Amino acid sequence: xxxxxxxxxxxxxxxxxxxxxxxxxxxxxxxxxxxxxxxxxxxxxxxxxxxxxxxxxxxxxxxxxxxxxxxxxxxxxxxxxxxxxxxxxxxxxxxxxxxxxxxxxxxxxxxxxxxxxxxxxxxxxxxxxxxxxxxxxxxxxxxxxxxxxxxxxxxxxxxxxxxxxxxxxxxxxxxxxxxxxxxxxxxxxxxxxxxxxxxxxxxxxxxxxxx
Numbered sequence: 001x002x003x004x005x006x007x008x009x010x011x012x013x014x015x016x017x018x019x020x021x022x023x024x025x026x027x028x029x030x031x032x033x034x035x036x037x038x039x040x041x042x043x044x045x046x047x048x049x050x051x052x053x054x055x056x057x058x059x060x061x062x063x064x065x066x067x068x069x070x071x072x073x074x075x076x077x078x079x080x081x082x083x084x085x086x087x088x089x090x091x092x093x094x095x096x097x098x099x100x101x102x103x104x105x106x107x108x109x110x111x112x113x114x115x116x117x118x119x120x121x122x123x124x125x126x127x128x129x130x131x132x133x134x135x136x137x138x139x140x141x142x143x144x145x146x147x148x149x150x151x152x153x154x155x156x157x158x159x160x161x162x163x164x165x166x167x168x169x170x171x172x173x174x175x176x177x178x179x180x181x182x183x184x185x186x187x188x189x190x191x192x193x194x195x196x197x198x199x200x201x202x203x204x205x206x207x208x209x210x211x
Contacts, residue, residue: 010085026083029045029086030086030088031087036093096150100113113165114171117147120132129175129179
């Protein structure tokens with residue numbers, strides 16, 4: 001990936017031909033995304049109107065004349081191949097959750113978003129999910145918690161008010177923290193019970209020896 005200092009105002013992107021049975025529209029912009037936690041710049045072709053409609057911080061994608069794609073860009077007969085797209089450079093906190101957020105913006109699927117935030121395929125009910133997750137290693141739970149936090153940071157930076165993403169983040173955070181607490185309680189109970197069992201066995205042995 002190029003450094004942000006070397007990026008021009010427009011980039012030529014090689015866009016593949018769409019599947020004939022699926023009606024599609026070309027990406028209109030390239031987001032050059034720098035992140036606080038990575039030295040690299042991610043180049044992400046996007047549909048500017050979609051991102052602008054979800055993020056007030058990116059309203060410039062639809063309002064700035066200098067950031068608009070060519071006038072023939074939406075022509076259904078346009079030739080797919082090299083296309084020159086305007087570039088907008090932005091900075092976000094988390095590099096690892098950009099793809100998760102981008103997928104949600106295009107699908108609006110809360111189920112997919114939740115699945116991306118949690119560590120594995122899980123049961124249907126929240127109670128069963130917590131119990132299932134509580135048997136995972138703490139490192140796995142903490143990794144997922146960090147992923148939710150990273151997504152939250154990006155959503156806040158983009159000023160997104162989408163109810164679906166906020167509700168799903170809240171659900172994922174609640175389930176993961178509950179699972180971590182349940183795991184710690186079970187571990188503590190097991191460590192407390194083990195010495196008690198040992199002491200009980202020793203007392204029984206002494207009693208038998210006395211008799």
